[in-house]
Structures are given as C-alpha cells and as structure tokens.
Amino acid sequence: MSAEQNVYISGRIKQESHLKKFIRENTSVISIFGVLFVVSIFFSSVTNSFLTVNNFTNLIIQIAPNIIVAVAMTFVITTGGIDLSVGSTLALASALAATLLSAGVNGLLTLAIVLLAGVSIGTINGYIIAYHNIPPLITTLAAMMYIRGIALLVTGGYSVAISGQTWLVQLGRGRLLGVPIAVMVAVIIAGMGLVALKYTSFGNYVTGIGANEEAVRRTGVPTRKVKIWTYILTGSAAALGGLIIAARLGSGSSNIGNTFELDIIAAVVLGGTALFGGAGTIIGTIIGVALIGIIQNGLMLMHVSPFIIQIIEGFVLLLAVFINVKFFSNKK
C-alpha cells in the first residue's frame, strides 16, 4: 500500500488488558455470579439442610425444566421479543402427556405429539408476531390464556395420573451413570443453546435483530423466519419441560406452571440478557435460573411462609428488571 493511499480513519480505541476486557464484557454475568455466591453462603449458614448432596440433587432436578425453557427464552428476549405463554404450554404438555399415556398411547408417539403441540404453539405465536407485527407481549398473553384453557379442557380440571409402565417416565425420574436424565437433557440443551447463540449465523441474526432489525433485513437475512424460529424454540422447550415435570410427578395437570413464565423471564433478565434485545448470554441465564431456584429452595428450607416467598420473588423480578434496564442494557 502506498503512503498516499494510507489514509486512516481516526479515533482509535485504547488497547486494554485481556482481564479488563473480559470483566467489561461480562460485568453482568460476573455480578450475578457474585450474588449467587453470597445467597448460597447465606442459606448455608442459616439452615443445616441447604448445603447437602441431597438438597443439591433435588435442586438441580427441579431447575432442569426451567433451564431448558430459559435457554430458549434467551433467544426470544435477545431478539427484543417476549414469550408469556411458556407456563401454559408447560401445563398443556403435562396434561396431554398424562392423558395420552393413560389412554394407552405408547411413549414414543406421546413424546412426538407433545413436542409437536409445542412446535405448533410456537409457530402460531411466531407467525402472528413476525408476519403481522402484533406486539409479542399481547400475542403471547392471549396464547397464555387460550392454551391454559385448552389444558383445562383436556383434563377437565383434574390431575391425571400416569398409569402403567412407560420408559417416558425415566425422563423425570431416571438416572444414567448416577446423573438424573432430566439434568443431562438440560445440560445438553444449554450447551447447544450456548453454541447456537454465540457461534452460529442464527445466533448472530438473533442478536442483530434485537439491536437493529431493519439492518439485518437489509443484508438479505429472512428476519421474519428467524423470529418465528425463536418462538418455536420456546414452544417446544416448554413442551419438553412439561413432559419432564409430568414424568417426575407421575401425573399431568392443567394447573401446573402458574407464573412459571415470570420465573423464566426473571432468570433470563437477571442473567444479563438485555430486556429490550440486542445482547444475550446463555451462561448468565443458567446462573439466573440457579439463583431463583436457590432463593426459592433456601427460603423453603428456612420455613418461610409461601406467601412471603411469593412477595420476595416479586421483588426479585422487579430488581432484576431494574438492574437490567439501568445498568446492562445498551443505551437506546
């Protein structure tokens, strides 16, 4: 290159050390991890049962479905969307699974039908949101209502016991090499989510859509399809989560998963995914799910009244959103 051609764009950015850069890029994840640590120490000191292998195993089995759904939710929120219908989908999936299994349908077919229901719900939500520009908040709020209604219709409002032996219940109760299968599934899905969000074109589009949807569209990316896919992810993840819960409890019910969506959204937002999109972190989401799980678990072990737990949870959600908007969101 000749000296004459060598015209530089000015305004350079100072080089910083790798450690500083790491801290700056991961402030939210590091701080939430700090909170997790402090909360764990607190519960360990005030209760005897918190820091036990038994409780830990219990905890990770309980949060496995939440991790699955929260990983999917991270994609939706990173595009700038939201999915409020996951709690109802969870209930419908559990009701559907229990009803089908009791009717003698085999495990594989049940699995397929339940997952297909989740995919369909996601497709409908995504289609309405992406192709008709209806706000995701309203679209999925409506879905939350009618899906819960369908679940009630399926079970008649009763809980349905899963009768007979089917391999499908292993999804909730089984262990492989000592590790609960539900936890394995959650870890695999979290790993796939991590790679997909950070290292694939799809993840790039998801982040880009949250930052500047029109810019992504102008590069020729089918942004509407990308958005539909994110809702298919939440729909099918919620279906899988419902299946796991039904398998663990040995029954399906249309009444599970009330306010489940709020737990999930709180976890994602606590983890540092920007509430209005443009930046998402799967690691943060997992820590967020763990934190909310630990708070619920710890308070229960402290014999705090469930009413008070609900109050505390409400404030945790508020705090999560507050911190997210004030400190971690990209300035818009």
Place this chain on the structure above:
Amino acid sequence: MNNEFQLEMKNIRKSYGNIKSLRGVDLQIKPGEVLGLVGDNGAGKSTLMKVLSGVVIPDEGEFYYEGKKVKVDSPRTAKNLHIETVFQDLSLCDTLSVANNMFLGREPTKFVGGIIDQKVLHAKSREQLNRLGIDISSTRLAVENMSGGQRQAVAIARAMLFQPKVLILDEPTAALGVKEVDMVLKLIKNVKEKGVSVVLITHRLQDLFEVCDRIMVLNEGKCIDDRPMDQYTLETLIKSIMGSPERTNAS
C-alpha cells in the same frame, strides 16, 4: 457487452399513501460511471436508492440489469446481482462486532448447523480493512463503541466486500471529518477504475464535482435534470436543485 448500461430503471413509481414519493423516474448507469444523485429534502433520492437496493418495492416500473429484465423484490436479490448499498443510517448492529457486521447474512461457516468460522471471518475482515486503509484496532470490537467515522468506514468496507458491480452510497460523507471524506472519495475513484458503477447521493456539492461523471437532479419525485458533469457549474447545479434547471442542451 451487448448492452451499454450496467443497470437501467424505467418509469419507477412509488407512493406512500397520498404521498407520491417517486413519480416516474428513469435511471441509467454505465459500467465504471459515477452518477451523482441530488435533490432537495423529500425529492425522492432515498426512496429511489432503496428501490435500487431492493429494500423498497416500487408500485410500478421496470428494472434492467446488464440488458436483462430482472425483478428486484428483496435485499437478497439485489445482493445476488452484486448491487451493494451503504445506507445513510448505516444499518449496523450496535452490539455485534465489526467482523460480524461486515459478514452479516454471509458468514463463512464450517461443520454443520452454520457454525461461524471465526478464523476466516476475522482474517477476511482484517484483510478488507487493511486494503481500504481503515484503522480499527480489532475486528472483535462491538460497533457501539466506535466513532461516527469508524462506523461509516465499517459500512463502506462491508459494501465493498463482495465485489460489487453497482455501489450505492447514500450520504457516505455526512458524518465524516476532512481526512475521512478524502478517504471515501479516493475509494470511489478507486472502484470506478475497476469498472464498478457508483451512485452517489450527497448534499456536499464539492464532492460531486470531484468524483462524478454525470449528475441527476430529482425534484418532487421526478428527474428534472440529467447532464454530464462538465455541463454543470456550481451555480447551475444549485439552480437545478432549487427546482428550475437551465434549459440549455439538456433533457
């Protein structure tokens, strides 16, 4: 070449409700020609440019590319025809890195499932920035941390990445300092020599005189003046932009 025009548009019309943004515009551009597109605010420049790049679909009109009739109905089809655009509002994603922005929608991938080949991505981005003499310390930096000039440079580098045959620049020098304007103008001359057709939209008239071969003036959605550069003076050009072109030997 069986046709002298790289690209030709005939009778382009576009309305937004009652507002007739384009009222029958014709546009031709030859290979290696730099066409200046000027006009007052609201004259239809940006709409015309968006039609060219497939972002806006016209209500009426024909589009010919290398003499063949084509249909440009999405940004993707325009890109496939090697029509690249630098938009006025830049169209970068703030939270993505420089390299990810440059290759957005065309990431080099490996294995299955569209995993981005980070090595190739950053190496190619770096190579392109160096080729254009753009000084950005790391291709891993998020665009949100950059100056207006750097962002502009990234947008231009992206448009230049895939061997464009038609390059559309909407106000490429608006946010830039003197040195950076110089870089952009050099860049335009550079690609022109390689046979790339350039459509330049700008309010900086001195830039037009420096690089353009021809200037088209739009007014209220119509082309009211279209002449080779040497037939304009700064004065006559301003008259045209104001809506009253001199009727010498032109259209």
